[in-house]
Amino acid sequence: MSxxxxxxxxxxxxxxxxxxVTIADPLNERPGAARYRGFHKNDMDKCIGCGTCETICxxxxxxxxxxxxxxxxxxxxxxxxxxxxxxxxxxALCVDVCMTxxxxxxxxxxxxxxxPDLFRFTPGVDKKHWDNxxxxxxxxxxxxxxPGERVxxxxxxxxxxxxxxxxxxxxxxxxxxxxxxxRCVSCGLCIATCPAHMAIPDYIKAVRDGDYERGVQLLYxxxxxxxxxxxxxxxxxxxxxxxRHEGDPIAIRWLKRHIIDQVPQEKVLELIGKPAAPTxxxxxxxxxxxxxxxxxxxxxxxxxxxxxxxxQAAAGGMTRYGIPEYRLPYDALDKxxxxxxxxxxxxxxxxxxGTDIAMQQLQSDYDAVMLAIGLHQGxxxxxxxxxxxxxxxxxxxxxxxxxxxxxxxxxSMVVIGxxxxxxxxxxxxxxxxxxxxxxxxxxxxxxxDKAHFLADPVEIKESLxxxxxxxxxxxxxxxxxxxxxxxxxxxxxxVLSIFDAERRFAPQYDESDExxxxxxxxxxxxxxxxxxxxxGNELTEKLEWNRGRIQIDSNGRTSENWLWSAGDxxxxxxxxxxxxxxxxxxxxxxxxxTQQEAKS
Amino acid sequence: xxxxALYDTLKPRFLLGEFTKQRDDLAFITVEAVRLHALLxxxxxxxxxxxxxxxxxxxxxxxxxxxxxYLLNNRAKRQDVGLRVLIARDNATMESIHxxxxxxxxxxxxxxxxxGIDFPDSPRLHEDFILEGWQDIPxxxxxxxxxxxxxxxxxxxxxxxxxxxxxHMKQQLYGEx
Numbered sequence: 001m002s003x004x005x006x007x008x009x010x011x012x013x014x015x016x017x018x019x020x021v022t023i024a025d026p027l028n029e030r031p032g033a034a035r036y037r038g039f040h041k042n043d044m045d046k047c048i049g050c051g052t053c054e055t056i057c058x059x060x061x062x063x064x065x066x067x068x069x070x071x072x073x074x075x076x077x078x079x080x081x082x083x084x085x086x087x088x089x090x091x092a093l094c095v096d097v098c099m100t101x102x103x104x105x106x107x108x109x110x111x112x113x114x115x116p117d118l119f120r121f122t123p124g125v126d127k128k129h130w131d132n133x134x135x136x137x138x139x140x141x142x143x144x145x146x147p148g149e150r151v152x153x154x155x156x157x158x159x160x161x162x163x164x165x166x167x168x169x170x171x172x173x174x175x176x177x178x179x180x181x182x183r184c185v186s187c188g189l190c191i192a193t194c195p196a197h198m199a200i201p202d203y204i205k206a207v208r209d210g211d212y213e214r215g216v217q218l219l220y221x222x223x224x225x226x227x228x229x230x231x232x233x234x235x236x237x238x239x240x241x242x243x244r245h246e247g248d249p250i251a252i253r254w255l256k257r258h259i260i261d262q263v264p265q266e267k268v269l270e271l272i273g274k275p276a277a278p279t280x281x282x283x284x285x286x287x288x289x290x291x292x293x294x295x296x297x298x299x300x301x302x303x304x305x306x307x308x309x310x311x312q313a314a315a316g317g318m319t320r321y322g323i324p325e326y327r328l329p330y331d332a333l334d335k336x337x338x339x340x341x342x343x344x345x346x347x348x349x350x351x352x353x354g355t356d357i358a359m360q361q362l363q364s365d366y367d368a369v370m371l372a373i374g375l376h377q378g379x380x381x382x383x384x385x386x387x388x389x390x391x392x393x394x395x396x397x398x399x400x401x402x403x404x405x406x407x408x409x410x411x412s413m414v415v416i417g418x419x420x421x422x423x424x425x426x427x428x429x430x431x432x433x434x435x436x437x438x439x440x441x442x443x444x445x446x447x448x449d450k451a452h453f454l455a456d457p458v459e460i461k462e463s464l465x466x467x468x469x470x471x472x473x474x475x476x477x478x479x480x481x482x483x484x485x486x487x488x489x490x491x492x493x494x495v496l497s498i499f500d501a502e503r504r505f506a507p508q509y510d511e512s513d514e515x516x517x518x519x520x521x522x523x524x525x526x527x528x529x530x531x532x533x534x535x536g537n538e539l540t541e542k543l544e545w546n547r548g549r550i551q552i553d554s555n556g557r558t559s560e561n562w563l564w565s566a567g568d569x570x571x572x573x574x575x576x577x578x579x580x581x582x583x584x585x586x587x588x589x590x591x592x593x594t595q596q597e598a599k600s
Numbered sequence: 601x602x603x604x605a606l607y608d609t610l611k612p613r614f615l616l617g618e619f620t621k622q623r624d625d626l627a628f629i630t631v632e633a634v635r636l637h638a639l640l641x642x643x644x645x646x647x648x649x650x651x652x653x654x655x656x657x658x659x660x661x662x663x664x665x666x667x668x669x670y671l672l673n674n675r676a677k678r679q680d681v682g683l684r685v686l687i688a689r690d691n692a693t694m695e696s697i698h699x700x701x702x703x704x705x706x707x708x709x710x711x712x713x714x715x716g717i718d719f720p721d722s723p724r725l726h727e728d729f730i731l732e733g734w735q736d737i738p739x740x741x742x743x744x745x746x747x748x749x750x751x752x753x754x755x756x757x758x759x760x761x762x763x764x765x766x767x768h769m770k771q772q773l774y775g776e777x
Contacts, residue, residue: 051765058746059754063762072772077765086757087750117759188766192773201766 032107037090037137039108040083042124044070046102049077050187050242053094053103061087062094067125074193075240085119092137097145099185099242106133148247151180153254158465163434165325168462169231169254174210177258181207183243184250190237195580198222200237200252207255215259216271223579224297224340225290227332228319230257233576234456265335275343276303281593284309284366286353286534289317290575291567292372293340294582295589300343302590307366308345311352313403317374318568319575321399322421324428330402354534363562368589371550371558371565372582375528375573381416385479386524390487394425394525401428409436410520414490416476417525418446419454425523426468440467443517445474447495447507471517475509479522489518530569555588556581564589602679603627606647614639617684628669628682633694636685640670640700648674649681652700655707657715661742664689666717670697687717696722714740 023030032038049070054062064079072078081094081103095103103123108130113119124131154170155161161168172180186201194200199218206215219226233253241249263271281304285292288310296306314320315337319328341347351357362369378393380386390410394417400407409432415422422444430440444463446453450472453460463470474492482488494513500506530549532540544551544559549570552558556566566581568574607619607629617630631639643649649672658667670683687694696719698705708719713729716738728734737744 049765054762059750060747060756063760064765064768065761065763066768072769074773077769078772079763079765079768084757084760087754117757120757120759188764189769191766192769197770 031135032109034107034135035137036105036107036109036135037092038106038133039111039128039130040094040123041104041106041131041133041136042081042122043102043104044080044124046100046245047080047124048075048100048102048189048242048245049079049081050099050185050189051077051079051081052097052099052185052187052242053081055185055187056093056097057088058091058093059087059089061085061089065122067122072192074236075189077187077189080122080125082120082122085121086116095137096139097185098139099146099187100245101139104136104138106130106136108133108136144246146183146185146243146247148243150183150248150251151176153251158462161326162431162440162466165428165431167329168326171261172251172254172258174262177207177255178210180251181205181255184208185242187242189240189242190252193240194237195574195577196222196583197580198237198256203259204250204252204255207259212259212262213267213271216263216268219256219259220268220272222583223576224294225319225336225575225579226256226260227336228290228316228328229253229576229579230260231328231332232319232323234574236576260335265338268339269342272339272343275301278305279303279593281305281368282307282366283368283370283589284362285370285372286362287311287317287372287374287567287569288315288337288347289372289374289567289578290319291374291578291582291585292317292370293337293345294579295370295372295566295586296345296582297340297343298583298586299589300340300345302586304590304593306345308347309351309353309357309362310347310349312399313349315347315349317372318376318573321376321402322395322424324398324401324424326427326431327424352534354536359534359536359539367562367593369563370556370585370589371563372567372569372578373530373532373534374568375530377529377531378524379527379529381476381524381526383476383478385481385487386522388479388481388485388487388522390520391479391522391524394421394523395528397425397523398428401432407432409433411437412441412489412518413443413521413523414517414519415442415444415523415525416490417527418444418448418472419525419527420456420459421528422446422525423455423459423463423468425525427463427466429523430466430468441469441518442467443469443471443490443519445471445476445490445492445517447473447475447498449473449495471515474515474517475507477509477514480516487520487522489516490522491516528568528573532569554584556585557588602677603681606679606681610639610642614642625678626680626682628684630684630686633685633687636670636683637695637697637700639683640672640697643672643681644700648676649679651675652697652704653680655697655704655711657711657717657740659689659715659740659742660686661689666692666715668694668711668717692717694719696720698722714738716741 051064054064061084063082065082066078067080070078095105156168181204184204188201190200191197203215203218235253237252238249243249283299283304283306285296285308288308296308300306316333320333378395415426426442426444430442433440473495475495477491477493480488480491492515493509493511496508496510498507550558550565552565552570556564558565564585566585567578571577571581603621614635620628651673653671653673656669665686666689668685673680705723708722709725709729711717712725713731719725
């Protein structure tokens with residue numbers, strides 16, 4: 001033992017005179033560090049109940065439960081996370097993954113209870129003294145576990161697309177689709193928003209796994225129009241997507257299209273399988289649009305004999321005769337329809353009920369009849385001059401373009417309306433103008449101001465790219481006609497307001513702000529109505545009506561027990577709603593058949 | 601600049617891989633496993649990086665590799681340099697450095713337990729470190745299912761229940777099951 005070993009313990013004594021590093025008074029407050037992962041907080045205004053926190057928790061510490069005063073609504077499940085502090089390890093993965101940034105942590109770390117059950121609590125609902133703590137762990141401002149930006153969809157540039165009706169959107173490649181699918185957290189908030197309740201997270205998972213055959217099976221469980229909906233659906237699902245809070249919503253519509261694009265038609269038929277054995281029941285469906293054909297598909301699969309009566313030469317309804325080819329190519333639509341007819345659905349083309357075959361005939365020849373006639377009659381503004389032959393309805397023109405009728409494009413034209421149909425006709429006519437005259441001169445006037453346009457934002461963006469002159473807050477007053485009877489254009493006044501205090505349609509104008517928009521043709525695109533003349537006087541009298549539409553119950557049944565109605569003609573225009581409606585009617589008709597069988 | 605200069609000095613002698621400057625006083629250098637030992641000795645004895653700050657691992661499951669990171673500190677110059685070594689994930693083995701820093705044996709014991717990486721000849725390597733009586737695959741491997749383990753080994757307190765957001769919404773908004 002050296003002398004150093006003897007003396008060195010005493011060198012520690014010098015520390016007696018240094019300031020202690022411990023805290024002298026342990027009874028006083030000792031706050032956690034600024035980024036301490038302490039007790040949880042949840043901002044009730046931001047939380048959407050997506051349950052991603054529950055899914056990521058590696059300790060199984062989180063439950064999603066209903067909370068009084070927080071109802072389920074679109075984009076919010078109404079559930080809120082309850083955390084079991086008996087299991088939580090404060091790893092903060094739940095905070096890192098939170099899709100809205102509502103879930104955070106305070107720097108509080110002291111909590112004493114005698115009842116252990118109280119340590120299972122719902123942050124933000126069960127009030128705690130750390131609810132207003134400013135410090136504590138927050139997710140990194142930029143580093144998120146899921147990428148916020150959508151994989152960009154390859155599209156034709158304006159210059160390349162405006163000369164023809166070629167489809168604009170290319171569709172994702174497999175790699176792009178996988179990347180986009182990877183952004184989805186599978187919370188399922190979208191499912192309830194989709195009128196057809198499509199199994200969205202499951203089919204997105206199928207894209208992730210590259211299992212397209214399973215994807216197709218999932219699509220067909222709820223929607224026989226995936227080619228159509230994968231292109232032109234109004235995709236309200238994307239409005240309730242959890243990813244939209246801190247980035248772009250998942251491109252659900254494009255992923256649906258991607259799945260159906262990957263599987264050859266023969267394989268699709270094989271995956272769906274054959275319909276059930278014939279039941280001997282006969283159903284007549286009037287109108288081969290999405291509502292009629294969805295019901296036809298469901299009923300045929302149940303073994304019922306379905307005949308569809310279609311006034312036009314081809315099926316699809318508005319999806320064929322209203323939606324331009326650059327948004328929905330006919331061959332894509334034909335694929336959806338081919339699967340439906342392969343189920344044994346018999347479509348009688350060029351058969352206009354009321355003219356070629358009577359309604360009473362259908363009633364007596366079939367066990368059930370469904371009316372799905374859509375909205376094919378354009379509404380008129382009824383302004384002076386609107387009866388001029390060069391004042392046309394958008395739906396009529398769009399139908400003519402589809403049937404391939406020769407249309408003399410006017411050198412200049414004005415479209416009245418600010419919805420998607422107005423954009424469709426403006427953009428279609430612009431293409432024809434360019435083909436026939438080498439230049440585009442289309443003016444579109446809408447009542448609404450730019451912030452309240454009815455058309456989808458992407459439609460407006462693409463219309464502007466295609467040189468459509470869009471004027472907002474313009475109210476049509478008269479079609480201007482010269483002495484020789486030639487249409488010169490449209491006179492409009494500036495719109496001050498559209499609705500009165502009771503929200504009734506009562507536009508107010510500034511008459512001093514008058515403009516004449518030059519146009520050899522004026523096209524009205526202000527809405528459509530159903531052509532119900534096929535019903536005949538007797539049936540029209542018998543049926544119950546609701547504000548101009550046939551009254552139906554929640555199953556789509558009219559006041560006449562043999563007649564059902566669905567789709568745009570009773571619910572207003574929307575493809576996916578029509579599909580959902582078609583399913584509802586098919587279920588209702590099938591259950592009535594089952595009851596009849598049970599009685600006999 | 602300083603870290604780049606260090607890299608430039610080392611590069612001709614040790615066949616270094618990628619260089620990542622994180623801060624003025626912190627950089628990472630990727631190096632092949634067989635060259636690590638000599639490089640560490642050089643850094644310790646010639647470049648003043650006398651302190652082994654830590655030794656840790658990352659599981660790059662998809663690439664079939666573990667990444668080992670050896671972080672060294674030069675106290676005099678207040679610099680840190682991290683050496684990154686990628687090794688195969690199957691039968692993962694790495695040369696021990698306990699002869700350079702005795703404390704490395706403890707890190708290596710931990711990595712053996714948490715990732716299943718073998719460091720032949722490292723002292724007390726196969727003694728339990730913190731996971732006494734562990735039977736499962738090493739828990740820091742990414743294919744270890746933490747949630748499944750937690751559910752199988754820890755009981756829930758009575759009174760736990762949960763709802764699926766999608767089902768709950770459908771039922772609330774449309775009255776459907």
